[in-house]
Amino acid sequence: MEQNMVSWFEIPVLDMERAIAFYNAVFDINIQSQDFGGTFMGWFPFAEGKEGAAGSLIRDKNYQPSATHGVAIYFASQDVQIELDRVEAAGGKIAKPKTQISPEVGFMALFIDSEGNRIALHSRK
Template sequence: MENNMVGWFEIPVDNMDRAKRFYEAVFEIKLSVHDFGGTLMGWFPFNETKPGATGTLIKQESYIPSQKGTLVYFNSIDVKNELSRVIPAGGKIYQPKTQISPEHGYMAVFIDSEGNRIALHSKS
């Protein structure tokens, strides 16, 4: 296989405006929202010259926010940075910054504005 296994992810939302505000506040980014015949997608920024997958927030009737499904990890310089913005943006801390191991760094998990469980990973 020429590429890494993950090429795209979709995070279900009930309210695109609320979710867009949440993710923009937590990650200090801008999402662009697109309407594909009633399916709303909030695209995360993507730079083709950097490694890693990109994805979208998605509002469509067959997508249901959940804390029970697949866990998406967002890369971070230090997970404490994003965690500090989760509660003010309307989310909840599910697991605080926790060391995985000295070799693998740290992780944390939060619940977003829509009820999804989302993880963070950093080396420090």
């Protein structure tokens, strides 16, 4: 295989404006949104040629947020505590504080976003 397995992800949302505000605040980014005939998407910033997958927020009748079901998405971080410290002020809840996985793998944390999704963070330190 010539690339990593994951190329795209979508995070379900109920309120696109609220979700965009949440993720912009937690990750200090600027998400752009677009309406595709009733399917609303908010694009996470993407850097061509850099590591990691691209993705979006999505509001569509076929998508439902979940804090307990489905795939867990891990966002890369320099230090998970940086983003974790912004979660509650942005309207989310911390589900698992910064926790060491192992010295070789690094650290992780879980939070529930403004829409009720379980989201994870990963960093080496």
